[in-house]
Structure formats: C-alpha cells, structure tokens
Amino acid sequence: MVSNIDHKAMEALLRGQGCANSLKILLENGKISSVSTEPLINTILDSFSLVLSFVDSPNPPPYHESSSQNMARPMPRRSSKEKLCGAQDLLNYRDDSPTPCSNDGFAWRKYGQKTIKTSPHQRCYYRCTYAKDQNCNATKRVQKIKDNPPVYRTTYMGKHVCTASVGHDDTHSSKMIQFDQVVSELVMPQLTTIDHQVITMEDKVTDYIPINDYLECDINDFLVDDDQFWATQFPPFSSEDLMFFDKIANLD
C-alpha cells in the first residue's frame, strides 16, 4: 500500500528524473544554446525540494498556496530573545521576516530590509559585521521565496577578506560555499561565464525540523530571476510544459 505522501514523492522524483534526462539530451547534443535550460533546472531542483519536504515533514504542504495571506505587513519589533538564531528559536520561528539564520560561518549585520515588488516577502540585506573594521565587502541578501515549508534564497555577493570567521557550528551543519569557489564549472559548465562571486543558496526552515541537514546550492539561480522562480514553483505539468518537453525531445 503506497501512501499519498509516497505517491506524491514518487511523482516529484519522476518529474525530476524526466527533466534531468531532457537536460542530459540537451547537453549531449550541445543544443543548450537554442533552448533555455532554466525551466528544466528549476523543475529538477524543485522536485528535490518537494521530496525533501515530504521526508522532513509528516504533513507536507500542498503544491500551491495562496500568497495573499503572506503579503508583507508591518513587522513589529521583536525582542532580542526572539531574534536569536539558535536551534531552539528556529524550531519555533515563523513569520514573514526572511531570517533563516543559517550559520554560514561568518558574522553578518543586517543593514536593510525592503519589500520587493515581485515577491510578497521582504528581502533582508546583510553585510559582514567586520565590513568597516577589516574593509570586508561581503554582503548577502536573504529573501523568503516559499512559505510552507519555508524556503529562503540567500544570495552572497562580494568576497570575505576578513579573518573573523565565527566558526562553524556542527549543530547547524549547513554546507558553506566559499565565496571564491568555482562551483558552477563542476556542476554546470554552461554557467561558468557568470560572476562566480555571486553564490545563491536556498535554505529551508520549518517549525518542526532541525535546520541542520537541509541546505541546497541552487546554482541555476545564477540565471533565474524571481519571476521565473515563482513561475516554476512546483507547477503541475501544464500544456505549456508538455510542449516544452516535446520541443526538447524533438531536438534529439
């Protein structure tokens, strides 16, 4: 007997597999220039995210949810205790503030927060705590891109030149990507022309699940803007999708 969750997870895996195969065909035939690979990459990554959400949570959310209930609203000040980024706080943390609080090994200071037109969630801006002291120009942007389970997009910009790493806490063993690490060459050779110092990750936090084992490196975010991301957030196979896949299949 296959549970409903297993069935949905299997669907997501099959979807990801299908897209991966299509992408493989494109790469093998060197036709990545004629057809955008972004929808494929997005779908693959979204499939993984969805399956992980099934694994993580006994009651995974539906594919689609109304974003109207998550419209940006004036955010009341929280006490410093509520702002803590410790595991206990993460377990109970929930609001629109894009604060995944993932421990990436550096100390960050928030310097701004903006409502982004293309997203119902606000985007937070952080810079290295030692930006002035050590002339470190590293910054990062954190934006919540999905509510349930909460998924945050973290975009790192600039390069850490400071020596004051806060160390890595194994209890939050998110994977750290070095700012000057050439990731894309290993994973997606076609992306190597993109500025390597812009590293984007997505970080999911839930109310019930420790953050320590989920952090995915979303390399394709080099090429994906917010509109495209939302447009491809767990969509059911539409006729457009099928046409797209047909188009790819015909390239073979």
Next chain:
DNA sequence: GCAATTTGACCCCT
C-alpha cells in the same frame, strides 16, 4: 553605553 535591528529616506540605475 554599546551593539544590533528597524525603517524611512535617499541614491542610483534602468
């Protein structure tokens, strides 16, 4: 008092 966050205002780019 200090450090960190919040948030409205400002600047720059398209």
Next chain:
DNA sequence: AGGGGTCAAATTGC
C-alpha cells in the same frame, strides 16, 4: 518614474 540597494537616525535590549 519606479524599483532595488544602501544609509543613517531612532529604537531596543543587554
């Protein structure tokens, strides 16, 4: 002109 990114004064907590 509008949107995104940054600044800086005000606020808050320790």
